[in-house]
Amino acid sequence: MNRKLISHPYSRRRFIHDLSVNAGVAALAFNGLNLFSSCDDPNNKNKASNMQEGDQKKLGIALVGLGNYAGGQLAPALQQTNDCYLAGIVTGTQSKIDTWKSKYNIPDKNVYNYQNFDSIKDNPDIDIVYVVLPNSLHAEYVIRAAKAGKHVISEKPMAINPEDCDRMIAACKEAGRMLSIGYRLHFEPYNLEMARLGTKKVYGNIKKMSAGFGFPIGDPTQWRLNKSLAGGGPLEDVGIYCIQGFCYTIGMEPIAVTAQEGPKTDPVKFKDVEQSLTWQLEFPGKIICEGKASYAEGLNFLRAEAEKGTFELTSAFNYSGQKGNTPEGPMDLPKVNQQAKQMDDFAQAIKNKRPTSVPGEMGKRDVKIIQAIYKAMATGKRVEIK
Ligand code: NAD
Secondary structure, three states: OOOOOOOOOOOHHHHHHHHHHOOOOHHHHOOOOOOOOOOOOOOOOOOOOOOOOOOOOOEEEEEEOOOHHHHHHHHHHOOOOOOEEEEEEEOOOHHHHHHHHHHHOOOHHHEEOOOOHHHHHHOOOOOEEEEOOOHHHHHHHHHHHHHOOOEEEEOOOOOOOHHHHHHHHHHHHHHOOOEEEOOHHHHOHHHHHHHHHHHOOOOOOEEEEEEEEEOOOOOOOOHHHOHHHHOOOHHHHHHHHHHHHHHHHHOOOOOEEEEEEOOOOOOOOOOOOOOEEEEEEEEOOOEEEEEEEEOOOOEEEEEEEEOOEEEEEEEOOOOOOOEEEEOOEEOOOOOOOHHHHHHHHHHHHHHHOOOOOOEHHHHHHHHHHHHHHHHHHHHOOOEEOO
């Protein structure tokens, strides 16, 4: 195999151009999905936001939940964004307030707790609320943010059941606000390249795919191991990236699934959720996608076997450091700050009144797939995905 760095047709220049003018991978890869979020009502009924029509100012984002992802990734990314900035915080922990205020120059008037959060409706500095709480709390805070007249980003998974997704989508639609999911990899060049190679059939039809994402989980008391807060185990947390990878690489939605729970080597730690599981998603055209999610081992890959060879990411879902190969050699694509791109894209979508490429409907689709995988795992039967 030719191992030299190849110049992909989807070049650095083309990629940068695409990032600046379109909404990322969606138009390429999600043909079957209505990309217009229900929340993309341009009427902007609620006028609490200070964003004026055609206004090119940076939109203010308030982060809800100042945990590891908000503090380690999103706040630093918001120092690199062009179309939005960190304007406010919502936290239940008094000690975090001073640290965040001084580190990010956040005024007192933009600091909220979970009790007074709804009064954010009167704050014109906040255009977008970004919910970064444990999974089962996304629905409540997205709905409250929409009712406060704010555009909303929900972290993945969007919710722990499709009914909550429906309520979230409806609340944003009712408020005339946009809803987006924190699917950062839709703005990451190597994953975009997988989508291009797959949907454009550059190496012919995909015959099968595989993906795995996992890590050994530490603290046994954390919410990720509590079903009522997490919705489930590693499938909810990291397996969702494999599901996403299959969908954007193939450019279709799955129609059925089988699944198997892995062994529990630590039944105390994993009393509430699975330790690991494997699943097989069937896509139209008899494409089978084998996924694995684990809280016991390190996994991080996305592979497509096509008629003319295999293309893959051997380091697929991390915040940086993606690596990829094609039948023509390694991929060589730009490194970006995924979260900065993701948030800037949403801010641009709001400003330009265009749909987001990662809408609530996509979040709901994935929540439905996750539910089907759990049903297949519990019953041992093939479950159709409607
Ligand atoms: P975390 O535990 O580090 O932070 C959670 C925050 O929620 C904490 O500040 C905690 O105080 C707060 N909180 C409020 N109410 C809580 C309650 N009842 N129980 C527990 N915590 C409560 O978690 P995290 O890793 O930051 O994950 C938060 C969300 O972000 C999750 O939905 C997760 O799936 C998502 N996430 C996404 C990515 C990504 O790459 N897109 C990466 C990590 C996490």
